[in-house]
Amino acid sequence: MVWLKRKQTLHDLDIRLPLSEIKKRAKILVIDDEPASFPAARLAEEGYHIETWETVKSLSKLEDGAFDIIILDYMGVADEEVSQKAGLGILEHLKKVNPAQLIIAFSAHSFDASSSNFWRLADDNLGKPIDVVKCKEVIDQLLVDKFTISHYWGTLASVLKSNGATAKDISRLEGKIVESLARRETADVIEYCDELCRKLGIGVRIAVIISQIFGFFQGPTKP
Amino acid sequence: MIEWIRATCPFPTIDRNGSVRGGYNLPANPKCLKCQDKSCLQMHFEAQQILVQHSVCKGKLSYFSLKLPKGRIIVCGLIEPEFNKTCPPLLKKSLKQWKVPWQDISTWHATMVQLIQDFEDQCQKCLSDSVAGLHDVKTALSLILRNTEALIGTRKGESAEERLDNCEEPLKSLYKSVQLLQTRLQASGYAANPEAITLGRKRAHAVYRQVDRIGRMFNEIAAKKKVVITMGGHSQKTPFLFDSFDVIPLILIDNAVKYSFQGENVNIRVDDLGECVSVAVESRGPLVPIESQELIFNRGYRTEAAKRISSDGSGLGLYIASLVAKAHGFEILYHSQPVAGWQPGRGLNIFSFTITSS
Structure with missing residues (x-):
């Protein structure tokens, strides 16, 4: 009998890091026109990597997955000419181009029934006013549950499947990612991704999700 | 109606x-x-x-x-x-x-x-319009919260929780008051948009700790009426609940304190019952008349005794609490019990509910 070595999957590589390590790695962006609404300074003191923007400074940076969690306000986060309720438009756009992007809806407008979509589309919610303890609870839980290889790969596989990729395509991509991780070389897999996207006509930035997966295998961020 | x-x-x-x-x-x-x-x-x-x-x-x-x-x-x-x-x-x-x-x-x-x-629809619109006016209050409250946290941040400790524990009582009290106002605002939002009750992810809630924390927010208000809030029972279960759950103990304890007779106790119990967690809030005061018992959860309904004791109530509290309970799949029950030697119409009011821990 010939024993074949089982092919390694991304699930096998999904090592759960302790929360303290996850906190050091995760980059968090808060977009809010009222900076005092969010306890950024207090969270930074506790080791979270927090950046704050009063409005969307660079949409491409958001699309490129530069931040692991985006905490997004509903109103006043873009120029008045764009829309007063720009938060929803930005959230919809980001979830379209990168469905794996973790977004926390952050607003004082929970009483506004027209904002329901904003809350529903996000991965989690924070209502204003918010205290630092609750903030930590929500961020930590999201990091533990979704800042994982399984989340990014699961989302990617589901996007590919819903766009007509075959099980073979998906498995091949997974194999390529695992190989690339072993070689610490991403060029091959990105090239394969581009080819797959062209074939399926997908607008989703698969390469961004893949780089997020690769991000897990980079060394720990120094505090 | x-x-x-x-x-x-x-x-x-x-x-x-x-x-x-x-x-x-x-x-x-x-x-x-x-x-x-x-x-x-x-x-x-x-x-x-x-x-x-x-x-x-x-x-x-x-x-x-x-x-x-x-x-x-x-x-x-x-x-x-x-x-x-x-x-x-x-x-x-x-x-x-x-x-x-x-x-x-x-x-x-x-x-x-x-x-x-x-x-x-008109009532809902009026309510939404009036609650929308609370946006500025929320912004101001955020500022108070940030400044309070900044003060707490100067105390010893590795985390926000430790620093809060190491604070002197007046600062703790200020923080609790801000949190109380924060949860009250949250509750008003649910009346305007009940859909908000189920927004966000369900999280594991340590019910005993949560109810105890909310009870403590009322200590000062209760002390003014010489009412003592006691916490009893034993619960370790952590059922998955929406963040909106907090408003249920808030409303029940708030009512218990508000409608208690001076010098009486408000007793809160949280117990594990098999796979469930039961919560009961008991207070001594005017009883809800039998004919009003099924109406107290209706929007805007207030008993005559409630109107006499507190003229500024809106009759929204129990309505909101019942909406939140319903969204979680349980019901808030009301029982009354006469107290020996007391006049008719006065006695023990018990509001209780049971959460399944799945």
Whole structure:
């Protein structure tokens, strides 16, 4: 009998890091026109990597997955000419181009029934006013549950499947990612991704999700 | 609302206590006023989904059960010419004034349903508009919260929680007050947009700790009435609940403190019961009269005693709490218990609910 070595999957590589390590790695962006609404300074003191923007400074940076969690306000986060309720438009756009992007809806407008979509589309919610303890609870839980290889790969596989990729395509991509991780070389897999996207006509930035997966295998961020 | 609809009804009606009232177009049927049987009353207590249900009573008269968004009314003492086959011709002749076709009842019912809906929509809009005005309050509260946290941040400790523990009492008290206001604002938001109750992810809630934390927020308010809040029971279960859950203990404890007699205790118990967690809030004060017990969870309803004790209430608290409970799949129950030696109408009020821990 010939024993074949089982092919390694991304699930096998999904090592759960302790929360303290996850906190050091995760980059968090808060977009809010009222900076005092969010306890950024207090969270930074506790080791979270927090950046704050009063409005969307660079949409491409958001699309490129530069931040692991985006905490997004509903109103006043873009120029008045764009829309007063720009938060929803930005959230919809980001979830379209990168469905794996973790977004926390952050607003004082929970009483506004027209904002329901904003809350529903996000991965989690924070209502204003918010205290630092609750903030930590929500961020930590999201990091533990979704800042994982399984989340990014699961989302990617589901996007590919819903766009007509075959099980073979998906498995091949997974194999390529695992190989690339072993070689610490991403060029091959990105090239394969581009080819797959062209074939399926997908607008989703698969390469961004893949780089997020690769991000897990980079060394720990120094505090 | 039902009383208001009865008052504007053109046909005679009968209430849950058997009292017959004439309509503004048609007086009460004398047969109904003399009737001992009152079989039409049973429709008040039967669960039925039909909007307009015609039946015939033992006195051979037609009565209609009309389902409305806020309850049900029974129109009685009529003769429906098409469906009431049992009414003798002689009776039909003598009571021809009360001959009303089904269509007339149905048309009036449809108009009422529409009116109630319009009224509800208007109320909801007014509520949303007034709550929207709280946005500036929320912004100001955020500032207070940030400054309070900055003060707490100067105390010793590795985390926000440790620093808070190491704070002196006045600062802790300030933080608790801000949190109290924060949760109250959250509750107002649910009244304006009940959909917000189920927003966000369900999280594991250490119910005992949570209820205890909320109880402590009221310590100062309670102390002013010489009311002591005690916490009892034992619970380690952490059921998955929406963040909105917090407003239930907030509202129940707030009411308990508000409507307690001076110097009495408010006792809170949280216990694990098999796979469930049970929570009970007990206070001593005026009891909710039996006829009001099923109305206290209606929006805007306040008992006479509640109005006497606190004139500034809105009657929204228990309504919001019941909405949140419903969204979580459980119900808030009310029990009253007389206290030996106390006047009637005063005693122990118990609000309780049970959460399944799955």
